[in-house]
Amino acid sequence: MDTLMRQWNLLTLVPRLPAKKTTVRLRDELEERGYPTTLRTVQRDLEKLESEFQLSSDGNRPAGWFWPRDAVQFDIPGMSPYAALVFKMVRRHLGRLLPEACLDLLAPYFRQGDKILADIEPQPLATWPDRVAVLSRTQPLQPPLIDSQVLFAVYDGLLHGRQLSIAYRRRGEDQAQERIVNPLGIVVVDQTHYLVATFWHYTDLKQLAIHRIETAQVLDTAALTPEDFDLQTYVDSGAFGYPEGEELLSLRALFAPDPARQFEETPLSAEQKLSEQADGRILLEAQVRDTAQLRWWLQGFGAQVEILGPPGLREEFAEQIRQLAARYGCLFLR
Template sequence: MATNEKSLLRQWHMLKLLPRAPAKITVKQLCELLAASDYDVSDRTIQRDLKDLTEVFDLEYDDRSKPFGWSWSRIGAGFNLPGISVPEALTLKLVEQHLRNHLPPNTTEVLQPYFEAAARTLATVESDTPSKTWLGKVRSIVPAQPLLPPVLNEQVRDTVYAALMQDHQLAISYRKRDAVSPVHYPSIHPVAIVQRGGVIYLVCMFGDYENARTLALHRIVAAEDRFEPARKCPGFDLDAYVASGQFGIVTGPPARLRAVFRRQAGEHLFETPLCVAQELEVLDDGRIALTATVPNTRALLWWLLGFGDGVEVLEPVELREEIAGMVRNMARLYG
């Protein structure tokens, strides 16, 4: 980027750091704050900039008592600086990357100019500055085989999010995974949005029913806001709903899981427990015995199968027998 443009941006952020008199800020403090925003300049450069800026802006230099400092004039006109700093730009960039699908459409629209301003700000700094390189140093991954997210109709998403935000009913057309044609549902009461991996789910109630159901958002092919009040789900708690295992495909009541892991397969459970009341015991042969009460879900089954022969399930008996049957079938396939 051109030097004069970089200087302008630095001065812009410096003006934002100046307090209104009688408060003041020293040149040394300005230098430290600018350095924290990846603007590495000397005290002399800051002093020169401030003297030049006093010809345009109502700035004051207080040298009556130490520490000497700069400020906006107490009686001068207010001045609004809409620019954003490099740390602010970094934060907005991370919000855009990780939270876009968690925001209602009106909020996303409001934030879009800030996202664009963040991109412009980051483009003004050198590629090796700490704040900019941070974006290449941080990733969020899931402990499973990564999958590409399903194709999502953005207009449907925005309509659903807006209805959820305003507590409005929806009319939707929903195509099940194995269906040829979608089914129309004239009255849907949205309750919550949950993202699991790359899939977004709508928690809702159908018609006059009061039980919460989940719909994969990417299977909604059309959505219309009815602009009629949606009903509340009686006693609904989103955290409790998620903890109950609804998004792991519940197959029964909570299960008391007893399993024995090879040490290498199970030692992570000491640092990342399966549940709060988990019990672990290191056996004489080095294996790890686990006891925990967990939601009985297909996700639990898939998690256990992922350890291969690194785990033996003892209880519940039904789960042990199901895994044994799957192992026998696998042996026939690979035998």
């Protein structure tokens, strides 16, 4: 039984291409799971399993072991029809949000799920995806290309709490700079994947667009995590809204009746107030974070919104209108 469990765990530890693992690393990870063994035993196990399954090695010294990209996915217990439906929905509705490397990783599950749904009778689960549609109100953009080797290294470092040595090219720069980073979490904003991390021994948090990481290598050194860091708390703080200030804004804005109706069902904040004015417009009052994202959102309403306060925000919008008027050749009176 011990041999069976060791070999089964070994099969689950071998990654799918483009990732690979050496025999030494597989031995160490088996020991972490409670199956201590020798390097020679792991080598014999791999050679035996290679003849029975689709395992492969690259022939290097030390050899890197992997599952081919098109290897059949198998699990115990097998995938249920409901799990197959979930994978089909993920591919359909999250496909444009996920980088190619993620889709490649999930491809065997997608194929297995399609086969299971095609074989079941009756067919209500198989036809469910055709009865659900998801739309976004934002202008769709194509996701940036992410190097699959980089993505696997980032995931691996994050999963095992290890530092990464990366070459990162900031926006607008031609050359990438070498950095040692402590990976703390991944945040997906629209089409862009960000790595939340710190540099070297510093504690200030950075947001690194993963598609701008040109190379990444997992190091043996443990990642340093700032005390009391929590990814969800960091996201909820508005860090990805591009903060303009630390204090909350007391927003007062007049909206045309049609766009204002959405705030009755989807409030801007928990304590917002709506009141109809004499001219028919709706006054919205709410405490909101002072972010660039708030400004972009308000700008999207165009002439259907008038900012009343705070005064500084109103002046920002007035100055933008003056600049637009000049750019479009319109006469503007103060």
